[in-house]
Amino acid sequence: MYAFNYNRAETARKAVNLAGKLEDAKFLAGGQTLLPTMKQRLASPGGLIDLSAAADLKGIEMKGRNLVIGAMTRHVDVATSELVKEKIPALADLAGMIGDPAVRNRGTIGGSVANDDPAADYPAACLALNATIITNKRKIPADEFFTGLFETALEDGELIVKISFPLPNKAAYEKFRNPASRYAIVGVFVAKKGKDVRVAVTGAGANGVFRASNFEAALTAKFHVKALEGISAKAEGLNSDIHADAAYRAHLIGVMARRAVAKANAK
Amino acid sequence: MPKVSMTVNGKAVSGNIDSRTLLVQFLRETLRLTGTHVGCDTSQCGCCVVHVNGTAIKSCTTLALSHEGANVTTIEGLAHDGKLHPMQEAFRENHGLQCGFCTPGMIMTAVDIVNRKGNKLDEQTIRHELEGNICRCTGYHNIVKAVAAGAEAMAK
Amino acid sequence: MSATGIGASVRRKEDLRFITGRGQYTDDVNRAGQSYAVFVRSPHAHAVVLKIDATTARAMPGVLAVLTGEDIAADKIGGLICGWMIHSKDGSAMKAGGHPALAQGKVRYVGDHVAVVIGETFAQARDAAEKVQVDYEVLTAVVDMNAAVKPGAPVIHDVAENNTVYNWHLGDKAATDAAFAKAKHVTKLDIVNNRLVPNAMETRAAVGDYEPGTESFTLYTTSQNPHVARLVISAFIGVAPEHKLRVIAPDVGGGFGSKIFIYAEEVVCVWAAKKVGRPVKWTADRTEAFLCDAHGRDHITHAELALDENGRTTGLRVHTKANLGAYLSTFSSSVPTYLYAPLLSGQYNIPAIYAEVDGIYTNTAPVDAYRGAGRPEATFVVERLIEVAARETHTDPVKFRQKNFITSFPHQTPVIMAYDAGNYDASLQKALAMADYKNIGKRKAASESAGKLRGIGISAYIEACGIAPSAAVGSLGAGVGLWESAEVRVNPIGTVEILTGSHSHGQGHETTFAQLVSDRLGIPIDNVSIVHGDTDKVQMGMGTYGSRSGAVGMSAIVKALDKVEAKAKKVAGFCMEASDKDIEFKDGKFTVKGTDKSMDFGSVALQAYIAHKFSGQDLEPGLKESAFWDPTNFTFPAGVHICEVEIDPETGVTHIDRWTAVDDFGMVINPMIVEGQVHGGIAQGIGQALCEAAVYDSKGQLITASFMDYCMPRADDLPSYNVGMTQTPCPSNPLGIKGCGEAGAIAAPPALINAITDALGTENVPMPATPQTVWRLAQKKVMKHAAQ
Structure with a gap:
């Protein structure tokens, strides 16, 4: 790691104030991506603003008809929350699939969403559940939030405070892991809310998380595995690497989508 | 500093x-x-x-x-008053280690698994929960046995 | 059998320190005034070093020194060596290019060591290393072996034309060609044995220290053979004479071969310690381990098996290209030659065998021994050929093997080895029963009805280990003898210290060796300590690799114990006024034959040191003996592994449903430890077959340089193993031990690939059989099925 100034913020407001004052500072949430990147000297922020003591960024609650999760809520807390399991079991399920137990004990939903790793799990949930990302400044619909590889609509110094998920009627997440890193080679989150069906794909897209419109159209007609017969993803625009080329990823999108729909209907 | x-x-x-x-x-x-x-x-x-x-x-x-x-x-x-923790005992008893390098992390993870999942752990659960720990020596067979035995011993 | 003697599953003595976090690994060693080394490494696979400018780096805070190839050359520190001479078929010596510890004008792989920065702290050294300016003239890299040998390819070492280190061969070409000319059926296979990274969980590390008052050096290092390290660093590299260099390999966190070799970093640390007047510590990070540890395997092979009209194997010919990387590592030349081709007869009667091996330089990390070293590659060739030959001739693979098994011993193969003992069918029968082979049809049908593909694969492996008779390896080109030493020190109160040249880095010697001594001397196992890994304590030794510690290391202990017993009998004779010829030793007691006069072991030990009952003229006081054991033959562990897989054709995921291993290791001292060795070996073999691969891009960049991209098998990738044993004692050592360390890694890959090919109905399954690869092949099978 390169040297940096360490700062601790006890509240979201203090964090934002510090970000305004410090030059070239980054927020440190769970650190499960940022710190390995810094260790490899691929990132060199001049300062870190540690959010781990900011109690007002933590917590899970129902607000109206939305499940609202604080940005510093750790994966383990989402995975094991009775409230999440009751309201959006697919989200608890997804949180329990991130990394490994020790990583889930540190990693946070806000950190994952702000980082927007193209193979991360939460972006798929946000997109498919039509979540709203609430920052210290504004509310950003998920459709407008994820703008590319490791890129989001967040401005400098803007802090995710919480994420609000409308409750779906049915939802499920299926993930095919990279055998080495265990990140998603393909992760598909399907969600049905009223007539609206959304299918979000992570891990596969060369430009990050995306919605699979042909899958959505087919499932809107009928939310059933059979509706996906003959529906496939195109290989163009998908990642290729030593573990999975674009054609294989395209195939896996179909498989994971079918399995996710079956799982969603089984609940 | x-x-x-x-x-x-x-x-x-x-x-x-x-x-x-x-x-x-x-x-x-x-x-x-x-x-x-x-x-x-x-x-x-x-x-x-x-x-x-x-x-x-x-x-x-x-x-x-x-x-x-x-x-x-x-x-x-982990050991108290010169008495090994049951999970430490279980690793030794079940030959859950060879070179010993991954062992401290394995044991700490194993104790955490029991804290979260209880004292009756099946093989599949243990293998899944060990996703974040790599061992190059044992092929995991005896680690899995050790964690199961250690989990039961921790109930006592 | 006593509770702690030979044959008992004694819980390990060494475990207490490991389970309580009290192990002492090299990175745990901290010397007063210690500084930290960070290496400047080549980002290019092939380049000329034009200029190194360390002006900025030297001026940075905490920087003690920046040392380069010029400095090491000025101090006349020699390059790294390869200790096994291989001659090409035309009689010429192998073409070994220089391997400087810090680059001399050229770099030849990504990670090659260019300079070292030594700082007060690791962070300061790392910061400064980034500021060392190196100007490179980048040359075209050659990564692919086929491209490397083409005329006009970039030359990596001037001495090696066509980047060829040797064109070696073994066997009778004319006899083999004749066998093929008469063959009724020939099975042909093209095989890639994938490149692997050993990845012991402890990365390599070194702490160099220099004591100016005595002009002596100490090197703490992650070594499987500290004495060999001292010999090479003294005699060949010239850092210090042997009596002024102490090498300590404390607890070592796994080796698997990769810590046999003498690497640049440890040489630089010990040399630099005198240079900067401070202890110097270096610990590899995992990416350095990926880039710079010697890799394993990496063969391309064309192999053919000739059968007669009765389905008997009559000839085998093999042409292998072996990637040796950018430099010859310590034993690399021997791995694809004498550790490979002599095993090509497998467990079978094959009257004519001919093997050609081309050793090739590429701009990749050096390749050397990795668990099994040559023998997994040979077994993969043989067991794939046998399986495919059986399938092609519509013969049950079990019957095909049985028909061709060697059944009488000793058996001289056409490729050097004289197998001394074995019962291959016994292992096969036992494995078949344990694997419930006879009901595989039912299980396949059940899988099929669930939309899955099930397959079963057999691997009947043999290996040569207990490495090795010095005269034999000497005649084959080894620069050293491969005996082992032992010293037995009996203390006056009857406790015993065993000094061994073997080195434990996970194998449990502190327990197994103590069991032998406790059993033999009739003393409690807690009264025995095993001392290893320190050249100041143990005079000389050859270390641990090649499954040799039991067969060779323990045999040396037996020989020294024989001498201790003989001496102790003399002492007892003086004490009990009898001739030593009349003294019997049993269960820890010396008894005068036919009387009730006896002394226990502790009393005899005490009398040996008090020496009141005899004079120095009669008998020397003391009880301490040493021995060197040089084996008379290799040992030949063999066995059968059976793997059963179920494949999800929709994703290509291979699930290992059951694994059966039946091994004949000869006599076994501690079954628990031996089974543990089998488990670990299988896991590494499964890793090779299913998920592990070191991949370079065309420019020589290692794509798989971390655990993010190089797939290490995890607990949920692997099954529990069903392990059994058969036993034919080894006739060439006193304990009848064959060795068990490498068997799993040798047996596993062909068992798994034979199972997958069985499930998929195609022989063309490369390693690693990743989900993507298997999915593509499964699609073909599913489509073929649908078309029918």
Whole structure:
């Protein structure tokens, strides 16, 4: 790691104030991506603003008809929350699939969403559940939030405070892991809310998380595995690497989508 | 250099450290608690797992300064009054280690699994829960047996 | 059998320190005034070093020194060596290019060591290393072996034309060609044995220290053979004479071969310690381990098996290209030659065998021994050929093997080895029963009805280990003898210290060796300590690799114990006024034959040191003996592994449903430890077959340089193993031990690939059989099925 100034913020407001004052500072949430990147000297922020003591960024609650999760809520807390399991079991399920137990004990939903790793799990949930990302400044619909590889609509110094998920009627997440890193080679989150069906794909897209419109159209007609017969993803625009080329990823999108729909209907 | 204070294995400790000091470096280099190991740079091998405030984390992927006031338990703090922790006994009894390098992280993870999942653990659960710990020697067979036996022994 | 003697599953003595975090690995060693080394490494696979400018780096805070190839050359520190001479078929010596510890004008792989920065802290050294300016003239890299040998390819070492180190051969070409001319059926296979990274969980590390008052050096290092390291660093590299260099390999966190070799970093640390007047510590990060540890395997092979009209194997010919990387590592030349081709007869009667091996330089990390070293590659060739030959001739693979098994011993193969003992069918029968082979049809049908593909694969492996008779390896080109040493020190109160040249880095010697001594001397196991890994304590030794510690290391202990017993009998004779010829030793008691006069072991030990009952003229006081054991033959562990897989054709995921291993290791001292060795070996073999691969891009960049991209098998990738044993004692050592360390890694890959090919109905399954690869092949099978 390169040297940096360490700062601790006890509240979201203090964090934002510090970000305004410090030059070239980054927020440190769970650190499960940022710190390995810094260790490899691929990132060199001049300062870190540690959010781990900011109690007002933590917590899970129902607000109206939305499940609202604080940005510093750790994966383990989402995975094991009775409230999440009751309201959006697919989200608890997804949180329990991130990394490994020790990583889930540190990693946070806000950190994952702000980082927007193209193979991360939460972006798929946000997109498919039509979540709203609430920052210290504004509310950003998920459709407008994820703008590319490791890129989001967040401005400098803007802090995710919480994420609000409308409750779906049915939802499920299926993930095919990279055998080495265990990140998603393909992760598909399907969600049905009223007539609206959304299918979000992570891990596969060369430009990050995306919605699979042909899958959505087919499932809107009928939310059933059979509706996906003959529906496939195109290989163009998908990642290729030593573990999975674009054609294989395209195939896996179909498989994971079918399995996710079956799982969603089984609940 | 900033100062950090925490409780490690029941003892109050503090040190003035470079802000980039990882928790594992603080343990190994400042406190000379060398039982916690580093086996990779990408938080995958789990050799560095310790407990912070009762939960298992990878001490190579967290800053020491983030744990101001925390209660940290390392492998050196697991045995009490000269009596091994049941999970330590189980690893020895079941030959759950060979070179010993991944062992501290494995044992700390195993104790955490029992804390979360209880004392009756089936093979599939144990294998799944060990996703974040890599062993190159044992082929995991005896680690799985050790964790199951240790879990049962912890109930007693 | 006593509870702690030979044959008992004694819980390990060494475990207490490991389970309590009190192990002492090299990175746990901290010397007063210690500084830290960070290496400046080549980012290019092939380049000329034009200029190194360390002005900025030297001026940075905490920097003690920046040392380069010029400095090491000025101090006349020699390059790294390869200790096994291989001659090409035309009689010429192998073409070994220089291997400087810090680059001399050229770099040849990504990670090659260019300079070292030594700082007060690791962070300061790392910061400064980034500021060392190196100007490179980048040359075209050659990564692919086929491209490397083409005329006009970039030349990596001037001495090696066409980047060829040797064109070696073994066997009778004319006899083999004749066998093929008469063959009724020939099975042909093209095989890639994938490149692997050993990845012991403890990365390599070194601490060099220099004591000016005595002009002596100490090197703490992650070594499987500290004495060999001292010999090479003294005699060949010239850092210090042997009596002024102490090498300590404390607890070592796994090796698997990769810590046999003498690497640049440890040489630089010990040399630099004197240079900067401070202890110097270096610990590899995982990416450095990926880039710079010697890799394993990496063969391309064309193999053919000739059968007669009765389905008997009559000839085998093999042409292998072996990637040796950018430099010859310590034993690399021997791995694809004498550790490979002599095993090509497998467990079978094959009257004519001919093997050609081309050793090739590429701009990749050096390749050397990795668990099994040559023998997994040979077994993969043989067991794939046998399986495919059986399938092609519509013969049950079990019957095909049985028909061709060697059944009488000793058996001289056409490729050097004289197998001394074995019962291959016994292992096969036992494995078939344990694997419930007879009901595989039912299980396949059940899988099929669930939309899955099930397959079963057999691997009947043999290996040569207990490495090795010095005269034999000497005649084959080894620069050293491969005996082992032992010293037995009996203390006056009857406790015993065993000093061994073997080195434990996970194998449990502190327990197994103590069991032998406890059993033999009739003393409690807690009264025995095993001392190893320190050249100041143990005079000389050859270390641990090649499954040799039991067969060779323990045999040396037996020989020294024989001498201790003989001496102790003399002492007892003086004490009990009898001739030593009349003294019997049993269960820890010396008894005068036919009387009730006896002394226990502790009393005799005490009398040996008090020496009141005899004079120095009669008998020397003391009880301490040493021995060197040089084996008379290799040992030949063999066995059968059976793997059963179920494949999800929709994703290509291969699930290992069951694994059966039946091994004949000869006599076994501690079954628990031996089974543990089998488990670990299988896991590494499964890793090779299913998920592990070191991949370079065309420019020589290692794509798989972390656990993010290089797939290490995890607990949920692997099954529990069903392990059994058969036993034919080894006739060439006193304990009848064959060795068990490498068997799993040798047996596993062909068992798994034979199972997958069985499930998929195609022989063309490369390693690693990743989900993507298997999915593509499964699609073909599913489509073929649908078309029918």
